[in-house]
Amino acid sequence: MMPESCSMPVRATKRGDERTPLSGERDVLICGASFAGLAVARELAGSGADVLIVDRYEIGERQTSACGIPTEWLQRLGLLAAERQRFDTLVMHTPHGTARYQLPWTFSTFDYRELCQLLWRGCDATFETAKVNGRGSEGNGDGQIAVDTDRGTISAPLVVDALGWRRMLAGGDGYQPPDAPLSRGLEVHPGGESEDLAIWIDRKYVPAGYGWSFPARDELRIGIGSFDPRFHVKDTTVELTQDLGKEPNEYQGNWIPHKLRRATEGGVFFVGDSAGHCLPLSAEGIRTALYFGMALGRELRGVVEGRQSRADAETAYASFHDTHEWKFRWMLRVQKLIPRVPPRVLAPLIRLMARKRFVDWSFTHYLKIAPPEYAGSQWAAGSADDQNGPGQEQGDAEDPLGREGRLLQAEKA
Numbered sequence: 422m423m424p425e426s427c428s429m430p431v432r433a434t435k436r437g438d439e440r441t442p443l444s445g446e447r448d449v450l451i452c453g454a455s456f457a458g459l460a461v462a463r464e465l466a467g468s469g470a471d472v473l474i475v476d477r478y479e480i481g482e483r484q485t486s487a488c489g490i491p492t493e494w495l496q497r498l499g500l501l502a503a504e505r506q507r508f509d510t511l512v513m514h515t516p517h518g519t520a521r522y523q524l525p526w527t528f529s530t531f532d533y534r535e536l537c538q539l540l541w542r543g544c545d546a547t548f549e550t551a552k553v554n555g556r557g558s559e560g561n562g563d564g565q566i567a568v569d570t571d572r573g574t575i576s577a578p579l580v581v582d583a584l585g586w587r588r589m590l591a592g593g594d595g596y597q598p599p600d601a602p603l604s605r606g607l608e609v610h611p612g613g614e615s616e617d618l619a620i621w622i623d624r625k626y627v628p629a630g631y632g633w634s635f636p637a638r639d640e641l642r643i644g645i646g647s648f649d650p651r652f653h654v655k656d657t658t659v660e661l662t663q664d665l666g667k668e669p670n671e672y673q674g675n676w677i678p679h680k681l682r683r684a685t686e687g688g689v690f691f692v693g694d695s696a697g698h699c700l701p702l703s704a705e706g707i708r709t710a711l712y713f714g715m716a717l718g719r720e721l722r723g724v725v726e727g728r729q730s731r732a733d734a735e736t737a738y739a740s741f742h743d744t745h746e747w748k749f750r751w752m753l754r755v756q757k758l759i760p761r762v763p764p765r766v767l768a769p770l771i772r773l774m775a776r777k778r779f780v781d782w783s784f785t786h787y788l789k790i791a792p793p794e795y796a797g798s799q800w801a802a803g804s805a806d807d808q809n810g811p812g813q814e815q816g817d818a819e820d821p822l823g824r825e826g827r828l829l830q831a832e833k834a
């Protein structure tokens with residue numbers, strides 16, 4: 422169930438006779454071709470494995486986010502060509518005043534289709550459009566996991582669920598809004614320009630949550646996110662848009678998990694929103710989907726290259742995921758606290774928090790939850806010259822840490 426009625430983009434996905442039967446066995450089956458799924462697939466490129474990635478839409482066809490990310494993640498992953506606009510300040514609006522935070526790192530908006538296509542260019546997997554229905558009936562105990570799709574049953578010993586919050590390949594646990602720990606988000610994309618990356622913490626728009634305007638060169642991505650899944654965000658998305666002098670169009674929305682879930686279950690690996698990897702409070706889930714997607718891809722690569730078993734990969738990936746649990750728990754605590762702060766206290770508090778030392782400290786720690794260094798610089802190298810935007814430093818020529826170092830660094834962070 423979508424949170425609000427949304428206008429649908431034109432589908433490029435194959436229909437009718439073009440949807441030929443699809444079945445058989447693969448080395449790796451990745452379900453979901455958005456941030457998390459593509460990040461896993463890219464880590465497997467060159468491994469020699471037969472990797473199939475399936476999605477109900479064509480790659481990049483259906484955007485479900487404002488597409489904002491710390492710039493360094495784009496740079497390190499060789500994705501700067503998809504960048505639309507870059508910001509070094511964040512404007513915080515409350516009913517009693519506005520504060521401008523000078524960020525210690527820059528944040529960018531990007532084009533979803535272009536970014537997905539760039540990620541896909543780095544993969545050597547096969548892609549098919551297919552709707553995943555769930556787990557198929559298991560075979561003869563040979564370690565193959567069967568996945569049922571609208572085009573047939575596909576099996577693989579390594580299966581990834583990167584399908585988003587529904588976590589289709591897990592045992593049904595009744596995890597449904599409005600009772601599950603899910604936020605809801607809705608946004609519109611009117612044309613227009615602005616220099617300000619802006620947030621509204623204002624109960625007139627949402628009792629617990631925030632509104633945003635993320636400019637992306639020639640459009641504004643304006644939306645409302647509610648931590649309370651029972652609060653309907655459509656009316657106030659329209660209100661905020663009109664308050665900014667724009668008319669709402671192109672509605673897009675989704676549920677956003679704000680709690681970690683198990684990293685593996687029944688032999689399947691979960692990543693991105695399906696594992697609850699979206700950060701509470703900020704609802705930032707793209708960089709974490711890429712980050713955990715890379716971590717998972719590296720473990721799966723170890724399996725297909727014969728360096729470890731699936732069980733080893735399950736243990737390693739689950740423990741990597743678990744080391745982040747306390748950070749997600751803290752973010753959730755703050756998410757629950759903010760709506761309780763009286764509005765009159767909020768404005769001076771937000772202004773106090775705009776002090777450079779506090780902003781540097783808090784935003785640096787926030788970035789370290791999924792640090793860009795984890796990506797290394799293998800993708801940035803070679804294309805750095807034309808990718809460096811104004812004031813952007815070039816990536817290192819080589820990865821100075823190596824895989825183990827990156828794992829260690831991420832765990833320490």
Ligand SMILES: Cc1cc2nc3c(=O)[nH]c(=O)nc-3n(C[C@H](O)[C@H](O)[C@H](O)COP(=O)(O)OP(=O)(O)OC[C@H]3O[C@@H](n4cnc5c(N)ncnc54)[C@H](O)[C@@H]3O)c2cc1C
Binds near residue numbers: 486554
């Ligand atoms: C309005 C809104 C704005 C947001 N803005 C931001 C932002 O600016 N920055 C940020 O970091 N995060 C943002 N988020 C959160 C972010 O969108 C998610 O955390 C992120 O998309 C998770 O990536 P993912 O790859 O795990 O899942 P998704 O991006 O949800 O991808 C899941 C994929 O699985 C496919 N799929 C789903 N079900 C099936 C099925 N049954 N069969 C086949 N395929 C299927 C989908 O088509 C999709 O391609 C926003 C969320 C919302 C709702």
